[in-house]
Amino acid sequence: MVILALFWLALLLRSRPAGRVTQLLALGLCAIAFSWSMDFMDEFIHMPSTLIWHNWLESMPIPLALVLLSFGIYHWHQEEIAISAQMVKRERYFREHRLFDKLIPIGGAAYLKKQLKLSLNESKKQQQPLALIAIDLDDFNVINRLYGVEEGDHILQLVCQLLLLNLRDEDLICRLAGDRFIVLLHNTNEADAKQLSLDLQNAVASFAYRTKAHHQRVYLSATCAITMAKTDDSDSLIKRLNLQLSQDKQRVVAAS
Numbered sequence: 001m002v003i004l005a006l007f008w009l010a011l012l013l014r015s016r017p018a019g020r021v022t023q024l025l026a027l028g029l030c031a032i033a034f035s036w037s038m039d040f041m042d043e044f045i046h047m048p049s050t051l052i053w054h055n056w057l058e059s060m061p062i063p064l065a066l067v068l069l070s071f072g073i074y075h076w077h078q079e080e081i082a083i084s085a086q087m088v089k090r091e092r093y094f095r096e097h098r099l100f101d102k103l104i105p106i107g108g109a110a111y112l113k114k115q116l117k118l119s120l121n122e123s124k125k126q127q128q129p130l131a132l133i134a135i136d137l138d139d140f141n142v143i144n145r146l147y148g149v150e151e152g153d154h155i156l157q158l159v160c161q162l163l164l165l166n167l168r169d170e171d172l173i174c175r176l177a178g179d180r181f182i183v184l185l186h187n188t189n190e191a192d193a194k195q196l197s198l199d200l201q202n203a204v205a206s207f208a209y210r211t212k213a214h215h216q217r218v219y220l221s222a223t224c225a226i227t228m229a230k231t232d233d234s235d236s237l238i239k240r241l242n243l244q245l246s247q248d249k250q251r252v253v254a255a256s
């Protein structure tokens with residue numbers, strides 16, 4: 001019996017991390033092991049029944065063990081509830097991650113649409129302005145052609161990091177497709193959105209990259225368009241933004 005209690009104790013200590021639950025359960029099992037070992041010793045050593053402390057040592061550990069084990073199991077139960085809540089959150093995180101871009105660790109087009117729908121509802125409810133910026137790299141096909149797709153991939157990843165560095169914590173950037181990114185700006189008016197789009201454009205213009213294979217300096221530029229959410233839904237809003245971007249691109253090409 002004593003060996004059995006010690007075996008439970010060993011299993012518990014090997015399988016659980018240190019902490020309050022483990023301590024309570026271990027103390028409970030120690031009390032059981034102690035009580036059973038006293039019983040076992042009684043078989044060999046006969047103590048006079050007048051020894052009160054001996055009777056106490058024999059009778060007290062089991063109720064104490066039951067109290068400790070009950071507390072331990074209760075806190076274990078609470079711990080499991082907390083872990084389950086965490087697992088639900090993690091599962092949601094992984095499910096959302098299926099909507100993330102394969103090349104760049106930001107949301108893709110599907111994630112953008114999902115978030116845009118939520119943001120449109122929220123901005124309507126809170127009666128706050130919602131602005132969108134589209135950023136498209138100019139002549140990106142030339143980069144791929146001159147330096148290869150792998151180098152192009154790396155530049156896209158770096159540009160994304162650069163854009164992230166120039167956004168506010170509450171802004172959300174997603175990759176719509178290819179070299180086109182969309183930023184959702186919550187509670188942002190048109191003037192602030194314009195300023196932010198200029199900041200992003202300037203950040204891309206000051207970016208320089210040395211290619212791995214040819215050690216050449218590559219410079220980039222981007223065209224930005226902004227639009228404010230009105231009464232349209234997410235699809236027509238993205239369509240309107242893309243149209244605005246195409247017009248801005250044509251204006252830039254005509255001017256150069």
Ligand SMILES: Nc1nc2c(ncn2[C@@H]2O[C@H](COP(=O)(O)OP(=O)(O)OP(=O)(O)O)[C@@H](O)[C@H]2O)c(=O)[nH]1
Pocket residue numbers: 103136137138139140141142144148149150151152153156177178179249
């Ligand atoms: N390396 C790399 N290239 C990509 C990726 N996705 C799209 N592209 C390339 O990006 C380029 C986008 O071409 P376009 O839409 O014509 O854009 P652009 O060449 O930047 O021209 P403008 O937008 O008109 O200035 C194409 O050459 C695509 O092959 C990608 O994930 N990795």
